[in-house]
Each structure stands twice: as structure tokens, then as C-alpha cells.
Amino acid sequence: MNxxxxxxxxxxxxxxxxxxxxxxxxKFIGAALESLRAEIGPRDEILVVDDASTDASAEIARAxxxxxxxxxxxxxxxxxxxxxxxxxxxxxxxxxLDADDLAYLDRIFRLGQRMLADDRPELVYGGQCRFFNDIPxxxxxxxPLAMLASTMLVEKQVxxxxxxxxxxxxxxxxIPWFTQxxxxxxRVAALPGPVIRRRQHATNLSGSEAYRAACxxxxxxxxxxxxx
Numbered sequence: 001m002n003x004x005x006x007x008x009x010x011x012x013x014x015x016x017x018x019x020x021x022x023x024x025x026x027k028f029i030g031a032a033l034e035s036l037r038a039e040i041g042p043r044d045e046i047l048v049v050d051d052a053s054t055d056a057s058a059e060i061a062r063a064x065x066x067x068x069x070x071x072x073x074x075x076x077x078x079x080x081x082x083x084x085x086x087x088x089x090x091x092x093x094x095x096x097l098d099a100d101d102l103a104y105l106d107r108i109f110r111l112g113q114r115m116l117a118d119d120r121p122e123l124v125y126g127g128q129c130r131f132f133n134d135i136p137x138x139x140x141x142x143x144p145l146a147m148l149a150s151t152m153l154v155e156k157q158v159x160x161x162x163x164x165x166x167x168x169x170x171x172x173x174x175i176p177w178f179t180q181x182x183x184x185x186x187r188v189a190a191l192p193g194p195v196i197r198r199r200q201h202a203t204n205l206s207g208s209e210a211y212r213a214a215c216x217x218x219x220x221x222x223x224x225x226x227x228x
Contacts, residue, residue, distance in 0.1 A: 004116075006109055013112050014092035015043035016153075021081035022048060022099035026055040028133075028199060033064045035102040039109065040066055047085040048099075049073055057099070079165035079173030082149070086164055092156055096149040102197040103150075111153035114191050121187045125152040126195035133201040142194055147178050150196050158186055166221060176221040183225060 004012070018036055022029050029048075036046060046068040050058040052075035061070050069088070073081050082096065093112070097103055104110075107126070114124045127145045132138040162180045165173040181188065 003113060006106075009109055009112060010039065010041055013041075013108075013116070015041065015045075016093040016095060016108055016112075017044065017085075017089045017091045018046045018095045018097055019082055019085040019089075020046060020048045020097050020099055021051055021078050021085075022053060022057045022061070023051040023075075024053045024055045025057045025099035026053075026060055028100040028201075029057050030060050030064075032097055032099050032101060032103075033061065033066070033068075035105070036097065037066060038105040039103075039107065042067075043091070045069065045091065047071065047088055049081040049085050051075055051077070051081045076167065077170030077173075079169050080167035082173075083164040083167060086159055089156055093153055094156055094159075095153050097196065098150050098198075100199045100201065101150055102199065104195050104197070107195040108153065110193070111191060111195060114189055115153055115155075117189070119187070119189070121189035122158050123152055123154040123181065123186055123188045124191055125188070126191040127151060127193055128196045128198045129194040130198045130200055133199050140197070143198075145190055145192065147174070147181075147188075149174050150198075151194075162186065169221065176225055179225045183228075 020032065033046065044067060046066060048061040048068060048070045050070060051073045058070055061068060071084055073084055111124045111126060115121060125147045127142065128148065128151055129140045129142050131140045161184055162177065165177050
């Protein structure tokens, strides 16, 4: 693989759009946006979709001094909120970041280097570390490598072939989408090591019964895709 230094990479790489859905994320969205600042270039953009927040999430996003656009939605769920932003993307590369997580400062550099390798993957994903917001002394946990929205860098044209996320799935929409990626044999590459820090906090949905039930529905949808 032809490895570029950081300066050359960011000067010559394709422009990147980062999509960030948020709902009542005023406690964390400012830090999430700041974590993107190190790699924002003059051709890049951040698209924030405020999905019916009742707090100051949108105001905090508007105050961010960077190339950012904010869109309003009416409580449609994460997948449909991401779709709203996808329709506005004007760059060749796309990333995602949840409003309560943090990107590593070299996330685009590492994922992008792999994207530009000789085998030219169309989607590259890395890993994540989980940290505990309410237990500052807790050790961060590096989790097994898995395809997640916030750990991937993907070419825009992939969405033309795979389609957008299922808007009926308010949770777990990535599961059938990645199944479709595999079914269509999109060129995918895994990058060892974490590229985001995932925040564990009291209002995470991932520990709830509703979350588990929604993921089960998403897995059933994925199974239907596999069956063709």
C-alpha cells in the first residue's frame, strides 16, 4: 500500500461529508463536533440532522465554527435521519458519527489510507473503544472489530447501488444495510484498531429491552435479504 504522509493525504484525498443524527444530545454533541475538527478540510462538510430535539442540540451545532449544515426532522428515527442527510451529500466520501461519541483525531487519515490502497475498497471500517461517561476512572474497553456506521468510511456511489437505510427501522438499521452490502459484493476492507470512542452513559438505548427487540426485527429483515 502506498502510504502518504498526513499533509499530503489531506491535500490530495477526496472531500468527506460527516453525517451526525442527534436527538436531545446537548450534553455531548459539542464534544462530538470538536472531535472532528482536526481533520476537517476546506472541501469537507458536516451535516447534522436534529431529529425533534427538545433541548439545545441544534443551537450548539449552529454555534460550531466549521463547515456545517443543520437539518430538522420530526422524530423519524436514526436511519431516516441519516437518509435525510445522505440526500444532501455532495462529496465522494461519507462518514458517520453519533452525537454522543468521539472520533479519533486520525480517523479519516487511517480509514482513507486504506481506501486508497491498490485493491481500492469501496468501504473501510475500523474498530471502537468504549468509555464510561459516568465512571471517569474506568478503563476504556476495545471492542471486537465490527461494521458500524460511525467506524466506516464509504464511497458515496455505494448508496446508489445498495440503497439508503430502511426508514421503518428506528433502531438497528445498519444490520440489513450491511447485509445488502455483502449480497452485492461491495468491496469491503477491515482496518485493525479503534477509530472512534463510544460513550457509555445513562441514556444509551443499547441496554434496553426495546433496543434488543428492535435489533431482532432488524436481524429478521437482514435474513429476508439473505434469502433473496
